[in-house]
Amino acid sequence: MFIDINGTSVKTPRFLVKKAAKFYGEYLMGKKLAENVNLTIEFQRFDNDSRDYAYCDWVDDNHRSRVFVITIDRNLSKKETFLALAHEMVHLKQYAKGELKDIFRPVRMTKWMGQKYVTEELDYWEQPWEIEAHGRAIGLVVLWVRQENFTSNLIVEG
Secondary structure: OEEEEEOOOOOOOHHHHHHHHHHHHHHHHOHHHHOOOEEEEEEEOOOOOOOOOEEEEEOOOOOOOOEEEEEEEOOOOHHHHHHHHHHHHHHHHHHHOOOEEEEOOOOOEEEEOOEEEOHHHOOHHHOHHHHHHHHHHHHHHHHHHHHHOOOHHHHHOO
16 A cells, blocks of 8 residues: 655654554455555644544545545544544545445435435434444554554553
């Protein structure tokens, strides 16, 4: 996986963000698919009124994309940064494997595992792609911390 990082996180070193992204990607997609993915991680300052803290966008194609940008709020703590990255990497996997697809006509919809959803008509917490992303994020961070033999303080502090 080619990973480029633009901007800086206030509390999380770039080399750790890159290591975590590589681990999450290979774990979720397998090494073969992960090798064909190009990811840019951008740290930006988010508006204080925004409820968002990160998002994942495909760049090249809506069908089994291989080029992505994950944007993360630069002011998140280390723990929040790794959780946000894990959550967005689940979405990256969903797009890359063709599980999740954005549809723009006749209305804005999302196709998840072959079923179409009118996104605006479905509560965020009921969206199946979000259920998977929220459900897997903590576990991904825990697995990565264990693999790297980090103490939990390294992730939780800051």
